[in-house]
Amino acid sequence: MTDIPISNDKPAPTVVVIFGAGGDLTWRKLVPALYNLWRDEWLNPQFSIIGVDRRSLSDGEFRQRLREGVDQFSRQPVRSQAKWQRFADAVNFITADFADAALYTGLAEAIARCSEQWGEPANTVFYLAIPPALIQIVSEGLGTAGLAADRARNRLIVEKPFGHDLISAQALNHLLTAVFHETQIYRIDHYLGKETVQNILAFRFANALFEPIWNRAYIERVQIIVAETVGVEHRGGYYDHAGALRDMIQNHLLQILCLVAMEPPVAFHANEIRDKKLDLLRSIRPIAPGTARQFAVRGQYEGYHNEPDVAPDSQTETFAELKVMIDNWRWQGVPFYLSTGKKLANKVSTVKVSFRPVPHLAFPETATTTWEPNELTLHIQPNEGIDICMQAKEPGVAWQLKPVTMRFRYSENFDKRPIPEAYETLLLDVMQGDATLFMSADQVEQAWQLVMPVLTQWAKSDAGLLTYAPDSWGPHAPDFPLLAPALSEI
């Protein structure tokens, strides 16, 4: 695997091919992201987008639809029709059946034409915005047409879910690596493209202040919380076969855990950071079969059975919490609680680091009635920033310690310009060949391995499936003292 450092350079001339270009992701996220990158001059002027879908659309219709998406979802408006037209001129659409070999030879020809026109070989990014069932046929089609052969120039982006369990994840990795080399595969987790998630690395490794206390000697517990207010919405069909553990914890929350808990990287190279994250995943204590109730809580919001495409007797969890213990020198004995759920009282993503009490509280008893241990909160969203809850002397002639907040907010420290969307960061990274923020096959499989004992036990019986009221803070789990009360304190 080549080890390319994080690059701030413009990418090489690139053709981006989006499979499933007629879908929501392309319209809402991918093309607005590409448009913003282009507008901010991050893209090479030698640049082309080819949309592929079974839907029948002309180039014009496709461009029109993309324009509507940009108008609706882009963080920056289109400056002028002329400017948009220059972008749109680089966009084409192909109506095709993904099983048709002619599609891939056609693509190869189109890419070759670009290379010829640009006077240098085009890089290619193949974005699979398609259901998992179609991945194999597209991947093999690309391989057969010779579009996976150039390890340096042909890149593949895969969207989650990366499998449904360990076996299917291994199968997926196997079929992808039968065609592409692992270094060509970018498994995208848009959570890792969020500014505040990336900033966990800056916070930990660009500041001398925090790393010395970032260990079991000073930290009592860590909570990683991703709470949603929405229900399953139109995704009931998918979600009812996944559930919160698969949909959120196996990927997003475990990835955030890696950034919070991993050892310092030697360098900001993709391999190095991916290895450090893998080290962390490997040091998580395996959950012994049959012990899920000691390490996991699941809940389902009331009314979930009435959602469209949800089985009337579904046992799928819409809330999950996992207690993770890390068996290494840094974290031995410090529980990490990973919590997520739908239809909760607030939409919030946050990492709460609770410090141990001071070793000796020397103050008079009357001064410490409202004393609390320190807490550091990384606000991923909303209110992007960092808070330290600390103790100060309340002004007054009497000695009274009171909790106060030391705050850092992105919005107060940086320009008010809208922050780039995660997809902008990630698409540019792929074009630059930087895999730092993407999950390796090892990571994905290791993460599945961690959650499998819980999934297996949950699949056997619905014992322990709690219900919770919509707009609450999730189920009340008396066996699991940190759950609901801790969440409600966010």
Place this chain on the structure above:
Amino acid sequence: MTDIPISNDKPAPTVVVIFGAGGDLTWRKLVPALYNLWRDEWLNPQFSIIGVDRRSLSDGEFRQRLREGVDQFSRQPVRSQAKWQRFADAVNFITADFADAALYTGLAEAIARCSEQWGEPANTVFYLAIPPALIQIVSEGLGTAGLAADRARNRLIVEKPFGHDLISAQALNHLLTAVFHETQIYRIDHYLGKETVQNILAFRFANALFEPIWNRAYIERVQIIVAETVGVEHRGGYYDHAGALRDMIQNHLLQILCLVAMEPPVAFHANEIRDKKLDLLRSIRPIAPGTARQFAVRGQYEGYHNEPDVAPDSQTETFAELKVMIDNWRWQGVPFYLSTGKKLANKVSTVKVSFRPVPHLAFPETATTTWEPNELTLHIQPNEGIDICMQAKEPGVAWQLKPVTMRFRYSENFDKRPIPEAYETLLLDVMQGDATLFMSADQVEQAWQLVMPVLTQWAKSDAGLLTYAPDSWGPHAPDFPLLAPALSEI
């Protein structure tokens, strides 16, 4: 020495006797402070103030003058004339020569009458708001009249200067302790009564987060800065014989240094904290005779010679900076810079703690062009609070680290009510018998011992006396690289 913990209780019935009651301090500070304590019901209802001065004033005239002082300087206004009258009824004035023995027997009788009327023995606080030359006669007068005999109930407050050098400080302590026991003597440094100065203790010892990094492994240097914009004003006569090192560094700045650098106290008892501060002063590396230029800088603002009561050829420093090295395990090798001056560009009191760089900066070079080590600033005044200057990822698709500020402000975390004045805190402490925030004889003498080599060398010659422009950041001292440039960054 009795070891009384910090108390939040009301003090016992007390008679406060102010010697020099006709002076500015009484009018501007002491009585407004006592009035606020009374108004906020911190005082025992059994309470009396006796002003003593050579000036001839009736009780009525004295009360009228105090009322004007309260109207002008109190942080809280007088609510109603009736309420003021209740306070004023407890105030009396005695015109007397401090050398007159009848004054002290008269005071003893007045105090005895209070005790009788209150049905319990009155505590007494004797406040010496008088020039140093008069201290002996008053102290002895009180002793002869039996007003120093009760170690638990008779207390003496002494204002700075506590001597002019080590010898005179020892003499002053000697004459005070010839009459009062050391536990009865409260040497007041109003700086220690400031909320933000007291909060240094809360910050360090009520939070588990900072103490682990509060040492030579993580801290590169500390600057304690008290900058004034005013010149000597009407105090030229006193100041020209003192100078910045005596007037500010020997007391205020060294006391702040103690709070910043001392070891954790076992308990918040006066003895314990005073001992820990003394330990710190004793661990400061002595400045060898003749080496002042390696450890101290002095400056004089242009035009100082034209100030009233200043000698036309005065060599007195109006700016001083002292580099302090602490020979203990925690601080070995970490320089502490104590800087103060008059006629500087800004009025600011602050402690800047500069951390070492991260041990390994793993980020790509292009990301770290504006990287800076962490800095923690304790703002004593203005903008009372704490800042951490740290590094964050600048939002954007490129990796760029930028300094940002994490802030805590008293004004944003607590009621907007005016914070109690330092004199309120300190007067109440004396009435409660809590000497934590007062300087012991040991501390005062140790502090003098530290600065004597510099004072001695400076007295011999004016070599190294730099001039600086008013409203600047002090002299430019090329031999002392941290001086002027560092100050200007506040």
